[in-house]
Amino acid sequence: MLMSRISSARRSAWMLPLSLLVLCELGAQQSEFKGTFKEEMVEMRDGVKLATNVFVPEGPGPWPVVLTRTPYGKDRGGAVDKGGAVPGSDRTQAALYAARGYATVIQDCRGTGRSAGTQNFPYLTDGPDGYDTIEWIAKQPWSNGKIGMVGRSGYAITAMLAATQAPPHLLCAFTMLASGDARRVLLYMGGVYRKDVADGWMKFHDKEDQIAEIVARPISDPYWDWLDIVKQHPKIRIPIYNVGGWYDIFAQGMIDSFVGLQKNGRGNAAGNQKLLMAPIGHVTLQGSVQYPANARINQQDVQLRWLDFWLKGVQNGIMDEPAVRYYAMGDPTDPAAPGNEWRTSDSWPPAAEITAYYLQAQGKLDKARPAARQSFEEYRYDPKNPVPTIGGQNLMITPGPMDQRAIAARQDYLRFETPVLTQPVEVTGRVYVDLWVETDAPDTDFMAKLVDVYPNGYEALVLDAPIRLRYREGLDKEAFMKPGQIVQVHIDLWSTSLVFNKGHKIAVHVSSSNDPRFDPNPNTGKHLRLDSETRVAVNRVYHDAAHPSRILLPIVRIYEPEKPVANGRN
Secondary structure, three states: OOOOOOOHHHHHHOOOOHHHHHHHHHOOOOOOOOEEEEEEEEEOOOOOEEEEEEEEEOOOOOEEEEEEEEOOOOOOOOEEEOOEEEOOHHHHHHHHHHOOOOEEEEEEOOOOOOOOOOOOOOOOOHHHHHHHHHHHHHOOOOEEEEEEEEEEOHHHHHHHHHHOOOOOOEEEEEEEOOOOEHHHHHOEEOOEEOHHHHHHHHHHOOOHHHHHHHHHOOOOOHHHHHHEHHHHHHHOOOOEEEEEEEEOOOHHHHHHHHHHHHHHOOOOOOOOOEEEEEEEEOOOOOOOOOOOHHHOOOHHHHHHHHHHHHHHOOOOOHHHOOOEEEEEEOOOOOOOOOOOEEEEEOOOOOOOEEEEEEEOHHHEEEOOOOOOOOOEEEEEEOOOOOOEOOOEOOOOOOOEOOEHHHHOOOOOOEEEEOOOOOOOEEEEEEEEEEEEEEEOOOOOEEEEEEEEEOOOOOEEEEEEEEEEHHHOOOOOOOOOOOOOOOEEEEEEEEEEEEEEOOOOEEEEEEEOOOEOOOOOOOOOOOOOOOOOOOOOEEEEEEOOOOOOOEEEEEEEEEOOOOOOOOOOOO
16 A cells, blocks of 8 residues: 555654664663662743653762653653653663763653643754753753763754754764754755655644644745754754664755764864764665665664763774765675675765766666757646655655556656666765756646666665745745746755666656655645645656756766686686
8 A cells, every 4th residue: 555654663663762763773682770760840941841851870970961852752661650750661771871871861842741831843942942951951960061962853853953052061962864954854845845744743743733834834934944953053063973864754954964064063063073874764664675784783882982982081983983974775686786885985975976867758868968959758747646655765654765666657757767787886975857847837846756777677766856846946936837938947856875786777757746755736836735726737848959857966986897707728
């Protein structure tokens, strides 16, 4: 079932703190926390009190402190009685850090769990609340004033927002799978509403009544600036270890955080960032393409080494390692295929040659610039019959490099492929698609996909992204289409690292919908979800000399042909 929801077990996985997620992934046994526990109601600057679990190890102290702030409930797996919170899964997290000599603090975000206040749109107050909590911790007798934050997904977003407030006692953070920008990453891509991520998250957390308020705000509304962490990089003063996934919903957000802070951060931030990109999603990947065991990494060990260095001064060599570590994906069905291994770099992206592959007539994709006087593909896009989502960087629907042949028969779905590759081609970095397009509607969407076509025909999705024509000149400006107008659109597919193996094909797929990953454009030019009116759009994609549609691939290298082995005969 194309739109099946993820299982409750998988949904629980993306809400766990990073340390617990790692313990689950590694099959580690839960340890018993030894020390003292207390639930505190910590008062914020406006008088609202937030429920906070405090775990202090046995021994004289004072201790460096690991802080996690969560919108998902600090007592997950536990219960609450008249005496306060009874720790459940959070006891495992505390035991992990206590064994390393850290106190642990886990707090319910405002309006969630046992905390007071109101949480309207997620994380709206988490910058100031994070600051107040950190500085409260620094004043406690069991704290030595050295505090680090850790988290995955929502937990990581709270850490990043706290860092934008520059609390004096926050010394570092370890964040995984987090958005750095509500406007361009969390809610919209190319001006198109991320239906799966935004609606799915709100519905899962019983906040469906707030969806209408979100979509009613224009993309350019300054309201969204509070979660534009990229613009706030000059306010951040701490080193952050950024962990992302190639099929994660926030893949580009983690890369942007690393790149921006490495250059524009203040204090200890600039020059002290780390980036790790793994072949993972926000939840478990699906599809026939399954990467080998070496794709897993002991994130628990990396996290603890990071905390030890910045909170304890342990010289463990982590800052001597390259700034970037990333997994170059490959063909896991071919043991001799290059890729499927970890690479390192001192910066992101690694050096590459930006190479154009042009869309051609008859579904071809080639480095040669098209020479035809006029050439295009035309199809009818009906918002009431959108192209269904098959894999990708999803949250509530199945993610991963899934087979696009499931939608092969559609007339509103275009495919362009290279000839069979005679040598492997390694692509690492950010990928863009430039399309020359036309429509008879005042507004419509165009979607582009980068696809790895296997010798058996399997079409593994690598990247996909949209552009809404009204926002082709920027999210702060609406430019509607005119009849007969041909325009160029620039689609940001985000980043990847993949070796297209010999015998494969590189493909670009183009359509005007991808539902429910993205909200279908009604083609009317009206504001998002203003009413239920739709119209069918006749859309064209040009690929001729005057309109050379193309994909821009950052090619790190094309592998040399294998040399024949001498047989030793004369």
